[in-house]
Amino acid sequence: MKIFKKIRDGNKRTIILFGVIKIKYRKREQANYISINELKSHIDIEELIEHIAIHSKVAAHHGAVFEKYRNIYNNRDIVICGTGETLQDYKPINNTVNIGINRAFRTKKIKFDYLFVQDLFPEGMDEFIKYRPNQCKKMFAMPSYSRMRKNSSVHSVPLSVINRAKGEYFFMDSRNQFRFAFDPTVEPIGDFDFTAMVALQFALFTNPRRIYLVGMDCTNNFFYGSGSNHDYQKTIWHKFAEFARINFPETEFISVNPVGLKGLFKDLYQKKDEK
DSSP: OOOEEEEEOTTSOEEEEETTEEEEEOOOOOSSEEOHHHHHTTSOHHHHHHHHHHHHHHHHHHHHHHGGGTTTTTTOEEEEEOOBGGGGGOOOOSSEEEEEEGGGGGOSSOOOSEEEEOSOOTTOSHHHHHSSTTTSEEEEEEOOHHHHHHOTTOOOOOHHHHHHTTOEEEEEEOSSTTOOOSOTTTSOEEOOSSHHHHHHHHHHHTOOSEEEEESOOOSSEETTEEOOOOTTHHHHHHHHHHHHHHHOTTSEEEEESOSTTTTTSEEEOSSTTOO
């Protein structure tokens, strides 16, 4: 079966054309077409099909979800709260839009305007759904199939749960490493396996003046108990900082009581004995 056209470019690279998808590799051309078996030796066919399917869903769905948020918080400040231990030390800043990730809503000191989640909680979603009904918008990111295949503990939130929460859902793609969404109306949200990155890609699209980062500790502990090691997130944070600096230079980032992110952005300490 020969359905993928194969050509050569000026740099002696072979280019496989699959619709609008281009795949380049260095190999001496033997024929005008490439077989399925030869293609499989160079790429993951299942992952490619998934990638195409995600972009089809994005084209049909993301405009309706995200367009209303474009530039909506111009000249406003946003606070994004993670679930690290330092969330307990945070002194709320006035006149901000408050975004929480995962179980950040369990803190009593902040009234969140948005909550983001990207997979099912083992204990269920009732507490999440019941948080400030009709006042807090629930946003559900659909994990990529490739991540769910690699990690059996990751499960997308069922549509029935999203409907109960009166929430909105959207799609993520992990195929292209370190690809953050510049415009989520036409792109999938980059899937980096932690929800802070989802909320950040959304927040940047709203064009705020500042984004305060709270409880983004990159450690083992949550403000409500112990958890797994999140040190791996530091590499992704550095990639994100570069992306934001280049593409959203007018938005200032401020880390509040930082631990793992110390020195990456502007640091703000709310406790006098910290520096």
